[in-house]
Amino acid sequence: MQITLETKPYAALETDALVSYVFEQSDSVQGRISEIDQATGGLVRRLAQSGELTGKNLEFTLIHAPVGLKAVRLLLVGAGKREQFNSATLRKIAGAALRYLKARSVKSVAFLVREGDANEESAQVVTEGALAADFESDKYKTEKKNGKNIESVSVAGYSDAERAAGEKGLSKGRVIAESQNFARDLINEPSNKLTPTILAQKAEAMAKSAGLYVEILDEKKISELKMGALLSVAQGSVEPPRMIVITYNPPSAKPGVPVIGLIGKAVTFDTGGISIKPSEGMEKMKYDMAGGATMIGVMRALAALKPNVKVICVVPSTENMPGGRAQKPGDIQTAMSGKTIEVLNTDAEGRLILADGVYYAKQLGATHLIDAATLTGAIVVALAGVNVGVFGSDQPFTDKLLASAKATGEKMWQMPMDDEYREFIKGTVADIQNISSGKGAGATIGAMFIKEFTGDSPWIHLDIAGTAWNDDAKAWLAKGPTGVGLRTLVHLVMSY
Ligand code: BES
Ligand code: ZN
Ligand code: ZN
Numbered sequence: 001m002q003i004t005l006e007t008k009p010y011a012a013l014e015t016d017a018l019v020s021y022v023f024e025q026s027d028s029v030q031g032r033i034s035e036i037d038q039a040t041g042g043l044v045r046r047l048a049q050s051g052e053l054t055g056k057n058l059e060f061t062l063i064h065a066p067v068g069l070k071a072v073r074l075l076l077v078g079a080g081k082r083e084q085f086n087s088a089t090l091r092k093i094a095g096a097a098l099r100y101l102k103a104r105s106v107k108s109v110a111f112l113v114r115e116g117d118a119n120e121e122s123a124q125v126v127t128e129g130a131l132a133a134d135f136e137s138d139k140y141k142t143e144k145k146n147g148k149n150i151e152s153v154s155v156a157g158y159s160d161a162e163r164a165a166g167e168k169g170l171s172k173g174r175v176i177a178e179s180q181n182f183a184r185d186l187i188n189e190p191s192n193k194l195t196p197t198i199l200a201q202k203a204e205a206m207a208k209s210a211g212l213y214v215e216i217l218d219e220k221k222i223s224e225l226k227m228g229a230l231l232s233v234a235q236g237s238v239e240p241p242r243m244i245v246i247t248y249n250p251p252s253a254k255p256g257v258p259v260i261g262l263i264g265k266a267v268t269f270d271t272g273g274i275s276i277k278p279s280e281g282m283e284k285m286k287y288d289m290a291g292g293a294t295m296i297g298v299m300r301a302l303a304a305l306k307p308n309v310k311v312i313c314v315v316p317s318t319e320n321m322p323g324g325r326a327q328k329p330g331d332i333q334t335a336m337s338g339k340t341i342e343v344l345n346t347d348a349e350g351r352l353i354l355a356d357g358v359y360y361a362k363q364l365g366a367t368h369l370i371d372a373a374t375l376t377g378a379i380v381v382a383l384a385g386v387n388v389g390v391f392g393s394d395q396p397f398t399d400k401l402l403a404s405a406k407a408t409g410e411k412m413w414q415m416p417m418d419d420e421y422r423e424f425i426k427g428t429v430a431d432i433q434n435i436s437s438g439k440g441a442g443a444t445i446g447a448m449f450i451k452e453f454t455g456d457s458p459w460i461h462l463d464i465a466g467t468a469w470n471d472d473a474k475a476w477l478a479k480g481p482t483g484v485g486l487r488t489l490v491h492l493v494m495s496y
Contacts, residue, residue, distance in 0.1 A: 001134050003127055003174065005166045006110060006154035011039055011069055013156060015110040018071035019097045021079040021090075024055035031115040032157070033076075039068035044076070055079060057089075058096055058475055062104075071110065075101065087125045088409025090117070094129030095476030102134070102150050109150060113157040120169035125409075126155050127173030128180075128487070129476060135181045137188050137480045175304045176490055180483035182206070183297030187290045187468065187481035191269035196234075196317035199266060199289065200242040203296045203315065207246045210303035217243035227356040229335040230316045233349040236273050236326025237319035243360065244292070244315040246299045252308040259310045260493060261366025262299070263357040265350045265373035266292025266317035273320045273346030274328050287481060288350070290468035291372035292317060298489045309496040314361040316353040320346070332430045336360060337453050340430035348434045350375045351449040359453045368397060369459040370492075371450060372485050378442025379415075380466040387413035388467050388484060391447035394458035401460050401492055408487035412462070416441075421448045 010018060010032075020036065022028050022044075029037050029045045037044035043066065047053035053061045059078030066074040077093045079085055094111055101109055111130070113122045130153050138144050158166040186194065186202065194202075200216045207214035219240040222230060227243065234241035244266070253259075266289035271277060277285070292315035299313045327333070331343045336356045343352070350373050358369050379389040388405070390412045392398030398414060405412040421444050424436040432452055436445040447461045462485055473479040 001131065001150055002152040003130060003170065004152070004154050005123060005158060005163060005170050006156040007158050007160050007163055008156070010110065010112050010156050013110045013154070014070045015072070015154070016106040016108045017073040017075050017101050018069060018110050018112060019075045019077065020112040021077045021093050021114065022053060022055040023079050023082040023085065025082055028053070028055045032112065036074070040066050040074070041068060058093070060100055073106070087121050090122060091125040091129035091409055092476045094126040095133030098130045098133040098150060098153070099475060102148055105148055107149070107151045109153045110156045111153060113155065118158045118162045118166065120165040123155050123166040123169030124173035127170050128177045131174065131177035132180055132483070133476050135184055136478055139188070172305065175301050176487060179297045179301035180486045182300055183293040183483045183486055184481040186293035186296065187287050187483070189286070191286045191319065194268055194289070195239045196242040196266070196268055196319065197240065199268060199292070199317050200244050203244045203246065206296065206300055210300055212299060212303050213247040213249065215245045217245065225336060225360070226334070227336045227360070228333045229341060229352040229355040230318060232327045232331065232333040232343065233273070233320050233352050234318040236323040237321035238323065239319050241316070241318040244296070244317060245364070246296065246313040248299060248302050248311045250306060250308060250310070253310040254308070257309055258368045258496065259312060259366050261358070261361030261364070261369045262295040262311060262313045262489065263354060263361050263369065263371040264292035264295030264313070264315045265289070265354055265371070265375065266315045267320050267349060267353070268317060270320045270347070270349065271322055273349060274322050274326050275345045275347040276322055277347060284469065287469050288374050289317065290374050290464060290481065294372050294464070294483060294485045297483060297486050298493070301486070301490045302493060305490065305494060307494050307496060309493060311493055312361055312364050312366050314357050314364070316357040318353060320349045335453065339432065339452060340427070342427050342430040342433040344433050345435045348446070351434060351446050354450050355453040358450060358459070362455060362457055367457060369454055369457050370401070370462070370489065372462040372464055374465040374468055375446045375463045376443045376465055378446070379463040382415070382443060383413055383466055385466050385470065387411045389443050389463035390414045391417050391444065391461040391463070392459070393417065393451055393454065397458040398460055400495070401488065404491040404495060405488040408491045410484055410488045412488065415444055415447070417444060417447060417451070421445060425449055
């Protein structure tokens with residue numbers, strides 16, 4: 001799908017569909033919508049007066065052959081109350097409009113931003129919304145949804161003077177959405193098509209073409225480095241583990257400035273190991289590498305956006321299988337940090353591989369750590385698919401991340417990390433145990449475990465178990481992988 005900026009007057013645009021958005025207020029026919037109303041001989045006002053067009057959030061009004069416009073169709077999308085309107089709403093409107101029109105075999109779309117909205121941010125979010133909405137999980141279908149492809153989108157409503165800002169936003173939005181879709185593609189891959197080895201190859205290929213430094217540690221190197229926690233999970237599988245390390249190190253990075261470590265859980269399939277999961281729904285555990293894929297996607301975006309800060313991405317990758325050599329409940333393992341772990345449940349494997357991941361990122365020089373992981377079923381119980389669970393050891397750093405989440409329209413909710421929870425993982429026979437000895441607070445317990453390996457570095461853990469996968473399609477996003485977290489993390493790094 002091609003996406004460009006358009007400065008021609010919208011009435012003259014020859015497109016399959018001209019799209020704009022309408023607010024829910026007593027007189028919704030204002031500004032540019034009022035111009036369209038006049039051009040179409042009072043059509044919009046008539047629709048508003050009849051009650052068909054109300055401006056309610058994501059209400060669609062499709063008008064065919066609108067008089068006075070060159071466009072074949074006019075689509076007006078409800079944007080809700082004007083006071084509540086922001087860039088997150090605009091992104092969703094653009095995405096929902098794209099999916100609505102795509103389903104109707106439309107080929108070309110012009111998205112008209114409203115008066116006052118022709119700026120860099122609008123172009124960015126419209127681009128992000130449209131490109132993310134275009135993503136489909138049909139790679140392995142031999143018969144594609146034939147013909148249903150939007151070929152071009154133009155972002156309209158910009159004057160010549162506003163073109164430079166618009167172009168800038170558009171190219172930023174393209175980088176971010178394409179990186180998000182890159183991550184979603186990885187997440188979608190089934191485990192027979194994406195082993196730790198293949199994931200590492202794909203990450204390496206991306207890093208090389210983006211000009212990033214990359215190193216793939218194989219099982220031999222992982223053993224030499226004594227990453228015992230990662231190895232303990234990997235030993236149950238015939239597929240060898242990988243530790244993927246991608247570094248972005250700009251010449252502009254100043255000494256004394258934070259070095260950000262991004263660590264992502266990449267379990268390419270989680271059977272639970274010997275503490276095996278029920279078969280119902282187990283197929284979904286191919287997305288247990290979403291945290292790792294998201295971090296790799298973030299690096300792809302950073303390579304193009306070029307922030308002034310060094311970023312080290314560390315992705316431990318393995319399968320969690322109940323093979324003959326698999327670790328068993330009660331086994332004691334020594335992590336890279338030297339801490340001993342009693343593995344009471346082999347299904348709590350994400351925290352094990354992240355223990356070595358965060359520790360290694362620190363060793364490589366990261367001063368600020370952020371991990372993303374599909375870590376617990378408990379976060380799904382607490383927050384469902386609505387919010388990412390956020391856990392942090394340093395409030396100013398966590399606040400910075402929450403601000404980035406807000407700015408990029410990704411919903412995140414901070415969860416507690418009180419010292420009292422430390423008691424729950426205190427070991428009886430080893431230093432710590434990988435599950436709680438008590439009941440409740442499962443997501444916090446998982447976070448507390450990872451914290452053990454972060455020393456005194458500011459650290460944030462994102463539990464994306466509930467949000468990395470959409471069980472149902474949204475109006476603006478297909479069913480399947482979401483790539484959640486990527487926009488927030490890119491924004492956070494860019495803000496340094
Ligand atoms: N990968 C799962 C968590 C998960 C659950 C991801 C649902 C996506 C959707 C993780 O490895 C796991 O199995 N966690 C256990 C931990 C428990 C044994 C303490 C869980 O949440 O049940
Ligand atoms: Zn598990
Ligand atoms: Zn898992």
